[in-house]
Amino acid sequence: MFVSTRSVRAVIWLLLGSIFLFDIWTHPENVSACFAYAIPIFVSLFELQPRPFLYAATATALSIAGSFALPSSELPLTAVLANRFIAIATQWVVAVLVKVQYRRQVDMQQQAEYQRRFVAILSHEIGTALTTITGQAYRLAKLSERISPSDLKARADKIRGAAERIEGIVGRVQFASSLGDGTIPVERQRIDVTVLLTKLLEQLKEDQRGGPIELHASSEPQVVEGDEMLLRQLFENVVLNSVKYSGSFNAPISIDIATHAGMVRVAIADRGGGIAPDELPRVREPYYRGKNSKGTSGAGLGLYFVERIVEAHSGRLLIETDFGKGTRVIIDLPQSRDA
Structure with a gap:
C-alpha cells in the first residue's frame, strides 16, 4: 500500500x-x-x-x-x-x-486488472445467452398445455442455439488460455450483416427484450468477413443498450445498413436522453457508467466489449450524441472483397 x-x-x-x-x-x-x-x-x-x-x-x-x-x-x-x-x-x-x-x-x-476485466466480460456475454435460454424455457412452461409441435421445435432450437453460443465462448476462452495471451480468436467467414441483424431482432422480439425497432437496409447483400458469434454479440449489445436508455421515451430504435467508402456501415440510433458532452470520451472505458444509467442494470462493459470486437475485425466505432435528443452508434466493418 x-x-x-x-x-x-x-x-x-x-x-x-x-x-x-x-x-x-x-x-x-x-x-x-x-x-x-x-x-x-x-x-x-x-x-x-x-x-x-x-x-x-x-x-x-x-x-x-x-x-x-x-x-x-x-x-x-x-x-x-x-x-x-x-x-x-x-x-x-x-x-x-x-x-x-x-x-x-x-x-x-495490469495483468491482474486485465484478468478481472476478461472474467467480467466473459460473465457478461454468457449471461446474455443465458437470458435467451431462461426466456424460452419460461415460455415453454407457460405454453406447455397448448403449444404446437412446430412451436416446440422452434423454441427448442433457440435454446440449443443459445447453449451453442455459450459453448463457443467457453471453447474460445480455453483456446486463448492455451495460447497464453488472453485474446479470443476470431473466426473468419462471409456474413450478410442484414440477415444477421434480421435474425437478431426476431430473437429479441421473441424474448421480449427489444422495443419498437425499425430496420432499413437495401435489397443488396451487405457482406463482411468476420466471426458470426462475436458480431451478433456486438450488435446485440448496442441494440439492447439503445433500448435500455430510450425505453422511457417510447421512441423506436432505428437501424440503417448501407455501404460507405468500402465499408458496411451499421448505424443504430435512439431518441433517448443522449450522453452528456463531458461523459462522451469515457463511455468506452470499462466499468464506466454515466449519470443517465441510474436505475438501469449493467456493469458498464457493453461498449468496451463492442469496441474490442470492432477492433478485432479491423473496423471502426463512432458515437454521435445530441444531449437530450438521442445517440447514434456507427459501426463500420470492412466489406468482403468477394461481395
Whole structure:
C-alpha cells in the first residue's frame, strides 16, 4: 500500500540532505556516506511513480561535492575520487533495481486488472445467452398445455442455439488460455450483416427484450468477413443498450445498413436522453457508467466489449450524441472483397 507521495518525497529529500551533512563533517576518504545515499533511492519505491534516477543523479552530485568539502591529508585525491565513484556506481545500480521492481509491480497490476476485466466480460456475454435460454424455457412452461409441435421445435432450437453460443465462448476462452495471451480468436467467414441483424431482432422480439425497432437496409447483400458469434454479440449489445436508455421515451430504435467508402456501415440510433458532452470520451472505458444509467442494470462493459470486437475485425466505432435528443452508434466493418 502506497503512502502519500508528497510525504515520501519529503522524507527522501530530508534523507539526502542529512546524508550530505554527514558526508561533509567526515573525511572525504570515508565513503560510507556515499553508500548511504542508496537508502533514499530505495525509499522511492513507496512513491506512486518512483523517480530513482532523479535521486541517483542528486546523490551523485552530492557525493562529488562532498569529496571537496574537507581535503584529506591521508589519501591522494585520485584515491578518494576512485572510492567515491565505486559508491556512485552502487547508487545507480540501486536506481536501476528500483525502476525494474516498479515496472514489475505495474505489469503485475495490469495483468491482474486485465484478468478481472476478461472474467467480467466473459460473465457478461454468457449471461446474455443465458437470458435467451431462461426466456424460452419460461415460455415453454407457460405454453406447455397448448403449444404446437412446430412451436416446440422452434423454441427448442433457440435454446440449443443459445447453449451453442455459450459453448463457443467457453471453447474460445480455453483456446486463448492455451495460447497464453488472453485474446479470443476470431473466426473468419462471409456474413450478410442484414440477415444477421434480421435474425437478431426476431430473437429479441421473441424474448421480449427489444422495443419498437425499425430496420432499413437495401435489397443488396451487405457482406463482411468476420466471426458470426462475436458480431451478433456486438450488435446485440448496442441494440439492447439503445433500448435500455430510450425505453422511457417510447421512441423506436432505428437501424440503417448501407455501404460507405468500402465499408458496411451499421448505424443504430435512439431518441433517448443522449450522453452528456463531458461523459462522451469515457463511455468506452470499462466499468464506466454515466449519470443517465441510474436505475438501469449493467456493469458498464457493453461498449468496451463492442469496441474490442470492432477492433478485432479491423473496423471502426463512432458515437454521435445530441444531449437530450438521442445517440447514434456507427459501426463500420470492412466489406468482403468477394461481395
